[in-house]
Amino acid sequence: MDRSMELEVEDRLKELRITAMRSVSKKAAANNLKSFNKIRMGLEASWMREKTEFIEEHNKVLSLLRTNLPRTSSSGPVLTGHKQKKALAYAEVVKKLNHARLNALRFNPATAFRDSYTSLSVRESTGKISIREIWDLVRMLAGEDIIHHSRKHRSISNEMSLVLGAKRYLEWRHVKYIMSRISEDPVLAALGGEVVNLKQIRAFLRVHLKDYGVLDFDAGHDACSPPPVDTTWQQIYFCMRAGYYDEARTVASSSNASQEFAPLVKSFHMPII
Incomplete structure (x- = not known):
């Protein structure tokens, strides 16, 4: 393969990655709106x-x-x-x-x-x-x-405050949905020990994708085993739906396929501190 073909393939792969990034973002936004x-x-x-x-x-x-009327108490x-x-x-x-x-x-x-x-x-x-x-x-x-209203939060408009509140509510409801799915099959979910956000998402995916085979974060290092299911984008998507933006960036940074997406996650996060 000559250099021109290599460049063409690299450009095509880059386009596919960008398309995948936009698709995940648009799907998350569309599902939240729906x-x-x-x-x-x-x-x-x-x-x-x-x-x-x-x-x-x-x-x-x-x-x-x-x-x-007669009273039974004061x-x-x-x-x-x-x-x-x-x-x-x-x-x-x-x-x-x-x-x-x-x-x-x-x-x-x-x-x-x-x-x-x-x-x-x-x-x-x-x-x-x-x-x-x-x-x-x-x-x-x-x-x-919000327990502590910072100066930055107090200075935002009423409209933005409502948007942030609606966003937190949708994320809260999605976490409730995730925990409900985990409770349907707690053995398969294997959510034990300290419940941190990313462990919660992965426990959910074990139930949600139970018919797809071994997932990448559960796979061992046996070279003879079939390749596990790549859940990079599913983890990013469900982390974003639940408001776990730090975890979404962590997952994106850990995979070559999504490294370019990691800094873009920040643009979807509207901090309230």
């Missing part, structure tokens, strides 16, 4: 039901509080039904919120509403977006899941 739209429609329907239910039951609670009137209990629990959060505002105290209302709802141990319908998930979304959109 997932977000699906979640959004479910959340909107669930939220409208919850809003209507809350207003109706809150009015009932106010009527009960205005009457002289905490208030006897209420029956989880809807009325939920409305009363939400009303308590509103009282705390108003108190915090009057006294200029820090208060995370979405977190408080979520914890109040969780404390009621309401049975959720399977296959539907739960009200707890709605409060988790609101909590992240409001930035309440």
Whole structure:
């Protein structure tokens, strides 16, 4: 093979690598958008039901509080039904919120509403977006899941704060999906010891790709064995979907096929510190 043909082959391989990089990035972005739209429609329907239910039951609670009903304790009137209990629990959060505002105290209302709802141990319908998930979304959109707000984070616009919150929520839900898949076959997943991010992704891939053969990160050094399945791009893709950008860069840097992609991962990461 002369030099011109070698250069042509190298150029072609470079084009293929660039195409693969773009494909992984576009697929991750497209799947996130599709997932977000699906979640959004479910959340909107669930939220409208919850809003209507809350207003109706809150009015009932106010009527009960205005009457002289027998009391079983000093905490208030006897209420029956989880809807009325939920409305009363939400009303308590509103009282705390108003108190915090009057006294200029820090208060995370979405977190408080979520914890109040969780404390009621309401049975959720399977296959539907739960009200707890709605409060988790609101909590992240409001930035309440960030323990320490740095000066850089406080200086960003409200629109960007919402985008970052939505991004964290999608990543959080994808991690939940990964852990759910791992729990389907924990023996095959072999997720033991300290659960670090990359080990979690690889445990997931053992279940997700169980019909494909031995995976590269599980393969030994036996020259007689068939070549293992190369999971480089799968690891990068699922790391990015879960928000594990450092791990995605580590995987990309460890393979000749994806080394050029490693510095590009950083451009998809929007830091919130």
